[in-house]
Amino acid sequence: MKIQKKVPRPEAQEEHSKEGKLIREVVFGIQDGIVTVIGVVAGVSVLGNKGVILLSAAAALLGETISMSLGGYLSTKSQNEFYEQELRKEREHLEKFPEWERQEVREFYAAKGFKGRELDNIVKIITSSKERWLDIMRAEEFGFPKEPDKPVVVGTVIGLASVAGGVLPIIPFLFPFVTAQSGVVAAVVITLVSLFAAGAARTYVTKKNWLVSGLEMAVIGAIAAAATYAIGKLLTGGLVF
Secondary structure, eight states: OOOOOOOOOGGGTOOOOSGGGGHHHHHHHHHHHHHHHHHHHHHHGGGOOHHHHHHHHHHHHHHHHHHHHHHHHHHHHHHHHHHHHHHHHHHHHHHHOHHHHHHHHHHHHHTTTOOHHHHHHHHHHHHTSHHHHHHHHIIIIIOOOSSOOOHHHHHHHHHHHHHHHHTGGGGGGGSTTOOHHHHHHHHHHHHHHHHHHHHHHTHHHHOOOHHHHHHHHHHHHHHHHHHHHHHHHHHTTOOOO
């Protein structure tokens, strides 16, 4: 009797990261939170009042967190509802126009290089089950994920990430010996270092070069913050450098 050779599990040779599923929300939340707050801090700093800076930054952080959380929740919910609606229509098409939908399956796999009897068998197997058939159409025709993101999870992650980023530029102003001017300088330094660190940290899941990734996030954040600062200068007394 032929003994089947045991094939090692792929996980034993190459680990696939599961932590990166929400990396988009984490990066988006951190960068948006920290850039929004440092922009407010820099813009209001022209008034030279530490109390006003701290109050404005705290208000911006609170508003940004609520907005980002609800925005993440609603956008994800809307996307999922769109997926559901399209899949409902596709299910109806499988019932009303099976030959047309069967031909689409054939075209999908013919484009992958299958042909002849092999292609016929694939089409027959797939279309023999409505659920399997719908799942193939979901992936091949629409490119929808099998497990859509959860709106509550997305909204919560974005909100928490926004708080984590946005609180950083406020830290210097919590110390009594820090003036408005020195606090802004410290906040800018903290912002740039934090953005670089966040960019470098994301390579844990992206596996890209940590230095390039860190610089990319720091530069993009710096540009956004500088633009907000310029607007703040313009609205609070003229664009003066």
